[in-house]
Amino acid sequence: GAGVSQSPSNKVTEKGKDVELRCDPISGHTALYWYRQSLGQGLEFLIYFQGNSAPDKSGLPSDRFSAERTGGSVSTLTIQRTQQEDSAVYLCASSFEAGYGYTFGSGTRLTVV
Amino acid sequence: GQSLEQPSEVTAVEGAIVQINCTYQTSGFYGLSWYQQHDGGAPTFLSYNALDGLEETGRFSSFLSRSDSYGYLLLQELQMKDSASYFCAVRGATNKLIFGTGTLLAVQP
Numbered sequence: 001g002a003g004v005s006q007s008p009s010n011k012v013t014e015k016g017k018d019v020e021l022r023c024d025p026i027s028g029h030t031a032l033y034w035y036r037q038s039l040g041q042g043l044e045f046l047i048y049f050q051g052n053s054a055p056d057k058s059g060l061p062s063d064r065f066s067a068e069r070t071g072g073s074v075s076t077l078t079i080q081r082t083q084q085e086d087s088a089v090y091l092c093a094s095s096f097e098a099g100y101g102y103t104f105g106s107g108t109r110l111t112v113v
Numbered sequence: 114g115q116s117l118e119q120p121s122e123v124t125a126v127e128g129a130i131v132q133i134n135c136t137y138q139t140s141g142f143y144g145l146s147w148y149q150q151h152d153g154g155a156p157t158f159l160s161y162n163a164l165d166g167l168e169e170t171g172r173f174s175s176f177l178s179r180s181d182s183y184g185y186l187l188l189q190e191l192q193m194k195d196s197a198s199y200f201c202a203v204r205g206a207t208n209k210l211i212f213g214t215g216t217l218l219a220v221q222p
Contacts, residue, residue, distance in 0.1 A: 042214035099204035104155040
């Protein structure tokens with residue numbers, strides 16, 4: 001597609017439930033990133049995929065968070081046993097060149113109640 | 114580790130010039146980027162500096178001094194639509210962007 005697509009745009013879930021967030025990057029972009037943004041805050045790095053290399057998971061806040069990227073394209077971020085502090089906007093970005101010229105999706109607003 | 118500092122808020126009037134500063138600490142450095150984010154929107158790419166000096170793109174310019182670990186975004190002829198958050202971001206040795214906490218720019222009539 002023309003841009004980075006994320007779904008769902010909004011997700012309300014009960015504490016303790018698992019959620020899956022999806023990101024469809026721009027075709028041909030080999031780099032894909034997940035960030036988290038709490039209300040009025042900066043962007044917190046979560047995980048980075050580059051081609052077929054092992055992902056950089058250094059930003060994942062706990063082992064409840066995991067992500068995969070299938071076929072070098074679509075990525076899914078999974079949060080298990082959600083907690084209220086997981087409430088945030090989860091942003092996905094892709095780029096042709098690593099670390100440069102990101103295109104962000106519109107994000108998934110996750111609310112844990 | 115990596116860290117970036119930028120002012121939390123800046124206020125300016127329409128037609129004025131405003132400068133948003135960013136200082137950084139990073140292990141390895143490839144470049145400094147700037148992103149704009151309107152309230153409720155996604156961040157959008159503005160500029161990238163890999164070398165020292167000034168890069169100009171229309172009303173926006175970005176400057177980098179690698180020896181001072183410092184950069185700034187300069188916005189000229191401010192318009193109301195420029196009201197947004199502006200983030201600097203460093204590309205370090207790990208080839209991903211680490212973002213600052215953002216500067217909220219309020220443009221007043």
